[in-house]
Amino acid sequence: MKLGNLLIAGLVTGSIYAVFAVCVAVWYRVSNILNLAVGDFAMTGALGVDYLYRVRGWPLPLSIVGTLAVVAVFGYVYDQVVLRLAQDGRRRQEGIVITFFFTFALSFFIDGVAKILFGTDVHAAPALWNGNSLTVAGNLHIERAGVLVLGCAVVSGVMFALYIRYTLSGKAMEASGENNLGARIVGIDTRRYRRIIFVITAVLAAIFGIVESPITGFTYISGATISVTGFIAAAYGGFRSPGRALLAGLVIGIAEALLGGYVSAEYADTLLYAILAALVLARPRALGFESAIGA
Amino acid sequence: MITLRPKTQARAALLSRQGSLGGTVATTGLVVVVGIAVMLLFGQQYAGSVIILAFTYAIVTAGMAVQIGFSQQIAFSQAVFMGLGAYGVALLNAHTGMSSLLAAPVVTVGSGLVALLLGSVVTRVSGLALAVATIMLPLLATGYVSSANYLGGSVGMPLTSNLWSGATPGATVVGDGIVTVAVLGIVVFAATRILSSDIGLELYVLGVDERTAAAMGVPTARRKLELFVLGSMFAGLGGAVYAGTQLFVPATLVSPTAELSLLMMLFVGGRRSILGAIVGALAIQYVSGASSWVSNNILVVEGVLITVVLLVDPEGLAGIAATLTARVRGRPAGRGVVADAVVAAEPGVPAEATAPAAGRQASDFGRTWADRAGGEDRPGAPLLECAGIDKDYGGLQVLDKVTLALPPRGIFGLCGPNGAGKSTLLGVIGGSISASGGQVLLGGADVTRMAPQQRFHLGVSRTFQAVHLIHGRSVLDNVAVSCLGAHRPGIAAGIVRSRLAEARGKAAEALDYLGMGGLSGQEVSGLTLESQRMVEFARAIAAKPRLLLLDEPTSGLSEPQRDRLKDVLRTVGEMTCVLLVEHDLTLVAQISQKIYVLATGGLVFEGTPDEFRQSEVVNSLLVGL
Numbered sequence: 001m002k003l004g005n006l007l008i009a010g011l012v013t014g015s016i017y018a019v020f021a022v023c024v025a026v027w028y029r030v031s032n033i034l035n036l037a038v039g040d041f042a043m044t045g046a047l048g049v050d051y052l053y054r055v056r057g058w059p060l061p062l063s064i065v066g067t068l069a070v071v072a073v074f075g076y077v078y079d080q081v082v083l084r085l086a087q088d089g090r091r092r093q094e095g096i097v098i099t100f101f102f103t104f105a106l107s108f109f110i111d112g113v114a115k116i117l118f119g120t121d122v123h124a125a126p127a128l129w130n131g132n133s134l135t136v137a138g139n140l141h142i143e144r145a146g147v148l149v150l151g152c153a154v155v156s157g158v159m160f161a162l163y164i165r166y167t168l169s170g171k172a173m174e175a176s177g178e179n180n181l182g183a184r185i186v187g188i189d190t191r192r193y194r195r196i197i198f199v200i201t202a203v204l205a206a207i208f209g210i211v212e213s214p215i216t217g218f219t220y221i222s223g224a225t226i227s228v229t230g231f232i233a234a235a236y237g238g239f240r241s242p243g244r245a246l247l248a249g250l251v252i253g254i255a256e257a258l259l260g261g262y263v264s265a266e267y268a269d270t271l272l273y274a275i276l277a278a279l280v281l282a283r284p285r286a287l288g289f290e291s292a293i294g295a
Numbered sequence: 296m297i298t299l300r301p302k303t304q305a306r307a308a309l310l311s312r313q314g315s316l317g318g319t320v321a322t323t324g325l326v327v328v329v330g331i332a333v334m335l336l337f338g339q340q341y342a343g344s345v346i347i348l349a350f351t352y353a354i355v356t357a358g359m360a361v362q363i364g365f366s367q368q369i370a371f372s373q374a375v376f377m378g379l380g381a382y383g384v385a386l387l388n389a390h391t392g393m394s395s396l397l398a399a400p401v402v403t404v405g406s407g408l409v410a411l412l413l414g415s416v417v418t419r420v421s422g423l424a425l426a427v428a429t430i431m432l433p434l435l436a437t438g439y440v441s442s443a444n445y446l447g448g449s450v451g452m453p454l455t456s457n458l459w460s461g462a463t464p465g466a467t468v469v470g471d472g473i474v475t476v477a478v479l480g481i482v483v484f485a486a487t488r489i490l491s492s493d494i495g496l497e498l499y500v501l502g503v504d505e506r507t508a509a510a511m512g513v514p515t516a517r518r519k520l521e522l523f524v525l526g527s528m529f530a531g532l533g534g535a536v537y538a539g540t541q542l543f544v545p546a547t548l549v550s551p552t553a554e555l556s557l558l559m560m561l562f563v564g565g566r567r568s569i570l571g572a573i574v575g576a577l578a579i580q581y582v583s584g585a586s587s588w589v590s591n592n593i594l595v596v597e598g599v600l601i602t603v604v605l606l607v608d609p610e611g612l613a614g615i616a617a618t619l620t621a622r623v624r625g626r627p628a629g630r631g632v633v634a635d636a637v638v639a640a641e642p643g644v645p646a647e648a649t650a651p652a653a654g655r656q657a658s659d660f661g662r663t664w665a666d667r668a669g670g671e672d673r674p675g676a677p678l679l680e681c682a683g684i685d686k687d688y689g690g691l692q693v694l695d696k697v698t699l700a701l702p703p704r705g706i707f708g709l710c711g712p713n714g715a716g717k718s719t720l721l722g723v724i725g726g727s728i729s730a731s732g733g734q735v736l737l738g739g740a741d742v743t744r745m746a747p748q749q750r751f752h753l754g755v756s757r758t759f760q761a762v763h764l765i766h767g768r769s770v771l772d773n774v775a776v777s778c779l780g781a782h783r784p785g786i787a788a789g790i791v792r793s794r795l796a797e798a799r800g801k802a803a804e805a806l807d808y809l810g811m812g813g814l815s816g817q818e819v820s821g822l823t824l825e826s827q828r829m830v831e832f833a834r835a836i837a838a839k840p841r842l843l844l845l846d847e848p849t850s851g852l853s854e855p856q857r858d859r860l861k862d863v864l865r866t867v868g869e870m871t872c873v874l875l876v877e878h879d880l881t882l883v884a885q886i887s888q889k890i891y892v893l894a895t896g897g898l899v900f901e902g903t904p905d906e907f908r909q910s911e912v913v914n915s916l917l918v919g920l
Contacts, residue, residue, distance in 0.1 A: 085606050096369050097609045100426075101562050102602060104555065109598025116592065228430065228551060235427040270438040277431035281416055284424040 004140045006261040007254060012146035012215070014253020015153030019208045020230025021237055021245035022157045023201035029164075029177045029240045031194040033083075036103040038205045039226025040110040041071055045206030046213035047118040047220070049125040060126060064210060068203050075202035078106065079195045088191055107224060114220040124213035145214045152208055157246030164242065173197065177240075232276060236287055252276070319491060322570060323484040330476030338469035341584075347468075349580035350475045351536045356561045356572035357482050358529025361489060362522045363558075364566035367502040368421055370523065371429040371554050372413075373530040375436045376406050378549035380534025382440075385452045385544050395456045395539030396474065399532065406531025407524055414523035418516070421505070436549040451545040458539035471540045478536055479573070482529055485790050486569050489525075492793035493779050494786055498522065500765050500776050507763045510725060511777045511834070512751035521786035559597060563604050565613025574612055660808040664839040665870040678703040678738055678872050679724065679842055685732035686719055686896075693719050695896040696733070703841065706868035708883035708907075709876045711893035712916060717876045718760055720893065721844045724874070725757045726750040737842065751777075754841030758834075758848060760876075762827045764819045770830050771815040774802035777838045805837035809863065825856045832860075836867060843873045849882060861886055880917060884908055892916065 023038045048067035052058040058066065086093050086102055129144040136142060164170040175183040176190035183190050209218065216222075233252055237245030252272070260268035280287065330350060337343045355373055363369060383402030387393040393401075417428055441449035459470025489495055500508045501518055509515050538544050547553060556579070564575020582600070583593050608614035677700040686694035694716045701707050711717050722728030724735055726747035735743045742750055756777065765773050778801035779794065806812050811829060814822070819830060828848060835843060848864075849857045857879065865886055867873060877883045883890060884904040892900035892913055900912050907913055 082602055082606065093605075093609050096363075096367055097562070097566075097605060100369060101558075101605055104559070105598045105601040105605070107598070108559075108594045109602070112592055112594030112596070112598060115594065224552070224555075228434070232427060232430070235423065239423065266442060267438070270435055273431040273434045273438070277428045277435075280424050280428040281420060284420045287424075 002261060006257045008140055008142050008146070010254030010257030011250060012142070012149055012253070013256060014250035015150045016208075016212055016216075016226075016249075017229045017233040017253050018153040018246045018249025019149075019156055020205065020226055021233035021249040022153075022160060022242045023205050024227075024230045024234040025237055025239055025245040026160050026242050027194075027197050027201050028234065030173050030190075030197045031083075031087075032099065032177055032180075034099055034103060034231060035198070035201065036100065036227045036231065037107040037110060037223070038201065038230050039228075040107045040114075040223030041075075041202045041205040042209030042212070042226055043114060043218045043220065043223040044071055044110060045209035046125045046218045047114060047123055048206075049210050050123040050213075051118055053126060054123075064125075067210070068206055071206040072199050072203050075199040076195065079198050082106075083194065083198075084191070087194075107227060111220050111223060114223075118220055120220060122217040122219050124217045125210045127214040128211060143215065145211065148211045149208075149215065152211055153246060153249070156204055156208075157242050160242035161246075235280070236276070238287060316488075319484060319487045322487050323480050326483050326570075326573065327476055327480040330479060331473055334469055334472035334476060338472050339465045343468060343472060345580055345584045346577070347472045347475055347540050348537075349577045350472075350479050350573075351533055351540060352557065352560055352580065353573040353576040354475075354479050354482050354536060355530045355533035355557055356564065356576050357479070357486050357569050358526045358533075359557065359561045360565075360567060360569050360572040361486050361498070361529075362526025363561065364568070364572075365490065365495070365498045365502045366519065366522050368519075369426045369429075369558075370417070370526075371426065371551070371558075372410075372417075372432050372523070372527060373557050374551075374554035375432045375549050376410065376527040376530035377534035377537065377553070377557075378436060378440070378544070379406050379409060380531035381538040381544040381548055382446055382452065382534075383531070384535045384538040385454050386445075388454050388456050388538075389452075394460075395454065395458050395535070399458070399478075399535035399539065402535050403528050403532045406534075407528040410524040410527030410531075411520070414520045414527070418519040418523050421519070430551070433549055433551040433554045437546070437551070440546045440549055447544075447546070449546050451543055451547075454538055454542045454544070456539070457542065458536065475536050475540060478532060482532065483569055483573070486529075488793070489786060489789040490569070491795070492789035493775075493795040493798055494518075494789035496768075496772060496776060496795060496798070497779060499768065503765050503767070504763055506727060507759070507765070508776075509747040510727060510751065510757055510759075512748050512779070512838075513776075514748055518786065525786055556597075559601055563601050563611055565611030567610060568613035571611055571613025571616075578612065660804045660839075661866070661870060664836075676739060677701060679874075680736040680739075681720075681724065681733065682736070683733040684720065684723055684730050684735070686716070686723060686728065687731050693896050694723065694730075697893070697896075697898055698733075699891055699898065699901070701842075701872050701874065703872055704869065705888040706864060706873045706875055706886050708887035708890035709874060709893060710878070710880060710883060710890060710913075710917060714895075715893040716896045717893055718846055721757065721846055721874070721876060724842075725755055725844050751838070754838075755844065756835045756838055756840035756842070757844035758828075758831045758846055760846040760850070762824070762831055764827055764830060766818075766820045768819065769815065770811070770817050770819055770822070771799055771802050771806070773819055773830055774805055774834045774837050775799045777834050778802050778805075802833075802837055805833050808836075809833050824851050825853075828852065829860075832863070839871075841871060843867065843871055845873060845875045845877075847876055847878060849877060849879050857882060 020038050020042070024035055027033065027035050045067055048070065049060075049063045052063035052066055053060050082102060086098055127145055129148055131144055133141045133143045134147065164174055172183070172188045173193045175186075175188055176193045180190050233249040234245045236248035236252065255275070256268055256272050259271050263271060333346055334343065337346065355377055359373055380402045383405055384395050384398040387398040387401065388395060417425065420428060440446055446452055457467050457471055458474045459467060461467035461470045490498070497508065497513045497518060500511070501513055501515055505515055534548070537548070560575040560579045561572050562575070563578060564573065565571025579597065582596060583590055589596055604611055604615070608618065610617075679701040681697055681699050684694050684697040685692075697716075697720060709717055709720065719728055723730045726742070726745055726749070730743060733743070734741055737750070737753055737755065740753075742753065745753075765776065775795070775798040778798040803812065803815060806815055809829065809832070811826075811833060814826060814830070819827060822830065828851070832845075832848060835845070849860055852860065861882055864873065864875070868886065875883065875887065884907055887904055889901065889903060890907045891898055892907075894916055899916070900907070900910055902910065
């Protein structure tokens with residue numbers, strides 16, 4: 001019974017990691033840039049909806065659409081202005097600067113703007129599916145928001161995995177990241193893929209932030225933590241495969257819940273991080289880092 | 296035809312500054328004098344405390360410029376070591392009553408020891424694996440510190456002793472400031488010395504291209520560990536100064552956010568410049584305290600600041616400053632060099648490069664080389680023996696029982712269709728690829744299990760199929776990489792003594808020998824492909840190898856260029872053993888003593904050039920008759 005409830009709790013936390021891991025992995029695959037602002041888009045989604053709905057008194061559907069539109073437009077503009085200058089200019093930037101630092105800076109910027117707009121308190125978007133927690137198989141409990149979260153994670157991970165595996169444009173997207181110049185030579189507009197996937201993952205993160213916020217709540221600086229967990233889970237998924245990122249996120253979430261339930265609630269996170277670090281050091285190749293090191 | 300933009304030039308100037316003691320002293324002196332003046336003038340005002348904090352961070356970021364900027368590897372470890380230093384001082388202060396000033400060196404050594412332990416595990420991986428493994432450090436440390444009561448938990452830990460105890464509070468602040476500046480001065484001196492020494496050149500190459508570094512004898516694993524320890528010691532020292540000046544160690548000092556802001560300072564200032572790292576720390580600290588609007592919206596300001604700076608120049612403020620200086624001065628250093636190079640590189644370099652045999656002082660280089668290469672104690676015995684070399688990747692057999700033996704002198708061709716395993720065989724002989732079976736003997740000694748670095752020191756040198764030069768450094772420095780001697784001393788030896796001038800001297804000899812002396816000062820990315828190949832060739836021969844492995848040296852060269860290279864190779868073949876992988880069969884047949892043909896991993900032919908020309912096997916495989 002305890003095990004069952006822990007597994008459910010782990011799956012819900014795990015799907016939070018998983019969605020962000022999928023967003024990080026998919027965009028890294030197309031652009032070779034780590035999106036360390038992915039959590040900040042989630043925060044923007046949650047706090048934006050809360051702001052429009054609760055403070056401004058907009059109807060909920062309009063608040064959601066409005067927030068997502070703002071995120072999409074912002075993502076588009078950021079790509080057109082900053083990433084275009086950084087990556088498409090005459091002196092194309094490569095290496096650790098572009099891989100890490102532009103999105104670091106973006107994360108700072110979004111957090112700063114959110115602080116001005118939304119203040120520093122904890123808020124959440126309203127729950128989308130109201131009601132008591134569901135009871136399954138006797139007395140296992142799962143919150144309704146948790147079901148949505150899990151659903152979102154699985155749908156987005158599977159969707160991207162299928163997209164890359166079975167569609168022509170998915171292959172083209174993959175080629176963009178694998179060999180940018182080569183892809184451009186055969187007529188793939190790599191910049192367009194980078195832009196589209198950036199906007200899609202930003203919006204997806206924002207949607208997920210809205211769905212997930214009733215469980216955890218958000219402040220203007222919650223984004224960084226989420227990005228880090230997404231980054232870590234994406235890492236264990238080999239950084240390039242959305243399917244593996246999804247799986248890695250779920251496994252990490254379950255491991256965290258089990259450690260908390262059976263070993264030590266206080267040191268669950270610490271233990272988890274130590275195990276994760278040991279794994280990278282012991283088996284970098286098996287985890288798929290070899291292919292990712294080119295960054 | 297070679298027009299370096301001011302930016303490229305400025306970068307070359309920025310990165311390959313002369314390794315003189317004078318320059319180091321000047322940089323250190325500048326930091327110390329300005330720092331002390333600022334302390335005396337503003338020490339007792341609010342600005343003083345901001346500046347002390349900025350200098351404290353600068354101690355850490357100067358170390359990061361060496362550790363991260365040069366190695367091009369992100370390790371999220373500095374905040375944790377800063378915390379280690381700060382909590383260390385606080386603990387010593389609380390439990391033994393040791394003063395902060397005395398505790399600082401103790402915790403710095405302690406940080407070094409911890410870093411040695413941690414680093415020997417962590418630095419085995421690189422790239423994103425290193426980033427992921429080390430991002431756990433601040434997460435772990437935050438979790439640990441916030442529940443450790445003896446460290447004050449999530450609040451933090453107070454201290455009672457300042458770095459400097461003055462008679463009045465004002466004097467204490469100024470004293471603290473001056474001690475901080477002095478510590479920063481020591482750090483700057485050490486870091487600048489290391490970067491401008493031969494070790495600095497090794498670190499640079501290591502950061503840009505680890506494979507080339509290994510092939511040129513740089514002890515890569517050891518240098519990576521040393522970098523980690525050095526950066527961690529500076530961070531520990533910075534933490535000690537933090538504790539001693541702020542009199543409080545907040546738990547947030549070890550948080551991921553603290554780590555990120557340290558990285559921000561480094562990258563805004565310029566990741567590969569010591570002065571830049573200091574300016575970055577000052578700029579961010581100053582901006583945060585500039586006005587109440589800014590400090591309320593610091594995240595927005597920092598986000599915009601770093602985006603703009605990195606868009607303008609990935610080398611940060613230091614890069615921008617260098618570009619501006621170059622513009623203002625109208626590129627003084629560049630002009631002459633560029634003009635020379637145009638003269639030399641246009642029909643050029645290698646026009647002279649045909650001359651080594653007839654060379655003047657050049658013959659010295661040739662003679663000592665011939666002495667070294669020929670000075671083996673087993674007359675008549677082969678230099679290189681490959682016995683039954685196998686290589687498979689999973690189920691794919693790339694090399695199949697390859698056996699060959701080469702004498703100490705002469706040119707030996709290795710031909711074969713694409714995918715025959717030629718480059719793999721070179722890799723196995725050079726050490727960059729490990730054989731699945733068989734033995735490689737060099738002068739009778741088994742080197743099969745040796746790393747490329749060790750084999751380089753035994754006299755195995757190579758070029759790559761695609762040119763692997765170190766962009767951002769001069770031709771001279773590119774060649775000097777292979778002349779750094781035994782590469783034995785530790786990183787700290789760079790502080791005491793630089794062997795860079797020595798190595799550059801040897802590199803100049805090799806360049807003169809090839810008639811390329813005129814190119815020495817050029818930044819390599821501005822060179823033609825032919826010149827780049829010749830620079831790589833010069834790098835390969837500068838250490839006077841006993842065995843020279845050349846991987847398609849003529850690919851991409853024109854007919855006249857090939858002829859010039861052919862003459863150079865003939866001369867070199869009289870001094871040493873050359874194993875030449877090449878698709879130009881005419882050239883191979885003209886200059887080789889013996890030719891080997893590899894097909895799908897196995898040797899299918901070996902013989903003289905005449906036999907090679909007549910062989911049916913060769914014709915069917917390589918000529919398609």
